[in-house]
Amino acid sequence: MSAERSGSRRIGYPITAWSAVNALGVSTAQVLDALHAGRSGLSAAPPATPFATVCGAVRGVLEPLIGDLQRYDFRNNRIARRAVEGIEPEVQAAVERWGAGRVGLAIGSSTAAMDETERAYETHARTGSLPRDFDVQQHASPEGLLHVIRTVTGIAGPGVVVSTACSSSAKAFGTAKRWLAADVVDAVLVGGADSLCQTTLRGFHALALVASEPARPFSAQRCGINIGEGAAFALVERRGTGPRLLGVGESADAHHMSSPDPQGHGARHAMLAALDEAGLSGADVDHVNAHGTGTRLNDAMEAEAIRAVLGAEARALTVSTKGYTGHLLGAAGVTEAVFALDALVTGCIPESLGADPVDPQIAIAIAIRAAQMPLRVVLSNSFAFGGSNVSLVFGEPV
Numbered sequence: 001m002s003a004e005r006s007g008s009r010r011i012g013y014p015i016t017a018w019s020a021v022n023a024l025g026v027s028t029a030q031v032l033d034a035l036h037a038g039r040s041g042l043s044a045a046p047p048a049t050p051f052a053t054v055c056g057a058v059r060g061v062l063e064p065l066i067g068d069l070q071r072y073d074f075r076n077n078r079i080a081r082r083a084v085e086g087i088e089p090e091v092q093a094a095v096e097r098w099g100a101g102r103v104g105l106a107i108g109s110s111t112a113a114m115d116e117t118e119r120a121y122e123t124h125a126r127t128g129s130l131p132r133d134f135d136v137q138q139h140a141s142p143e144g145l146l147h148v149i150r151t152v153t154g155i156a157g158p159g160v161v162v163s164t165a166c167s168s169s170a171k172a173f174g175t176a177k178r179w180l181a182a183d184v185v186d187a188v189l190v191g192g193a194d195s196l197c198q199t200t201l202r203g204f205h206a207l208a209l210v211a212s213e214p215a216r217p218f219s220a221q222r223c224g225i226n227i228g229e230g231a232a233f234a235l236v237e238r239r240g241t242g243p244r245l246l247g248v249g250e251s252a253d254a255h256h257m258s259s260p261d262p263q264g265h266g267a268r269h270a271m272l273a274a275l276d277e278a279g280l281s282g283a284d285v286d287h288v289n290a291h292g293t294g295t296r297l298n299d300a301m302e303a304e305a306i307r308a309v310l311g312a313e314a315r316a317l318t319v320s321t322k323g324y325t326g327h328l329l330g331a332a333g334v335t336e337a338v339f340a341l342d343a344l345v346t347g348c349i350p351e352s353l354g355a356d357p358v359d360p361q362i363a364i365a366i367a368i369r370a371a372q373m374p375l376r377v378v379l380s381n382s383f384a385f386g387g388s389n390v391s392l393v394f395g396e397p398v
Helices: 028-037 067-072 075-085 088-098 114-127 143-153 165-181 198-206 265-278 296-310 329-346
Strands: 013-021 103-108 159-162 187-194 230-237 244-252 287-289 317-319 377-384 388-395
Touching: 013 028, 013 075, 013 088, 013 165, 013 329, 028 329, 067 143, 075 088, 075 143, 075 187, 075 230, 088 103, 088 143, 088 187, 088 230, 103 143, 103 165, 103 329, 114 198, 143 159, 143 187, 159 165, 165 187, 165 230, 165 244, 165 329, 165 377, 165 388, 187 329, 230 329, 244 265, 265 296, 265 377, 265 388, 287 329, 296 377, 329 377, 329 388
Parallel strands: 103 159, 103 187, 287 317, 287 377
Antiparallel strands: 013 230, 013 244, 187 230, 244 388, 377 388
16 A cells, blocks of 8 residues: 555445355355366357357256245346355344344346346237236346345345446445445445346347457457356445455446447546545555456456556556356446455455457556465456446455
């Protein structure tokens, strides 16, 4: 940490537990073991996909939802339920410590159970009627996701689902931080969940953004993204032990519906706002978990923005983890926050899969090999369509 800023560093809020389920595994341990080993989870696309690509599909058994939750038994909810079960003891302890009404729930999702809606549409196109059991609130809105997590955890405080495309679950951290600062709650379970569906696969393909092979963020040979699915959660509390949420920076540059501002003005503003809230400067950042989608425009813009914020001489290693999981859309922000938190605790910066050879125009330090080093401050970026930008600053436990 730079000496001139060390006295202004704020304590932030501790993150006392986290979990993730995605293409790397159906438990947090499996996910992080694969990440540390540099092992990709990308595999074949769903059979209905009418073009060549690979996806980050969750593999393994996902138990059905039963009892009162049976009517919400969709793939997206199964994935979310599996992820939240990974930190169920810590969540229950928080509910007992603070009271159920003083624990909030902020979830990000982009597509939720869109695959169920697609099936209903196919039935309607074939028969002229929706399936008899199709319910708009349960099947075609994020309300079901919120209901499932409330039921599983017993959380009774305020709840919200944020849907701002690829920045959704990163923005949920901003919601959590504001609720805590306003004394609305004493803890917030921040999460995100999205499952694979043809709407997103074909939509991104129509924009000519989907790669036929595994994505290669920051590489000279990058040619697009892979879509993934998964869920992740992080428990943010007023007091406790763990890495700290120090700052959240948000911006909306509205440059274009689907292309980033090539100068990265909004991305820079988000990073600078997060660092300012944390009482830090770019020189304090040890590691960046980049949005890093693998598209030509996004990676070039983000690299330039990171260089502008951290400084031309910065040696902070930058990594994109989308070569492991694919792009998890609404679940990407919290999933990559989990990776950032793991890096703070273990000192392990994973290899940025597929980045080698790095594009010579990418003038920042990309982790083309895994590295082990002590980390004190990590920055995590999430940038969405329409210029919805979020940067999160996490600090080591204190």
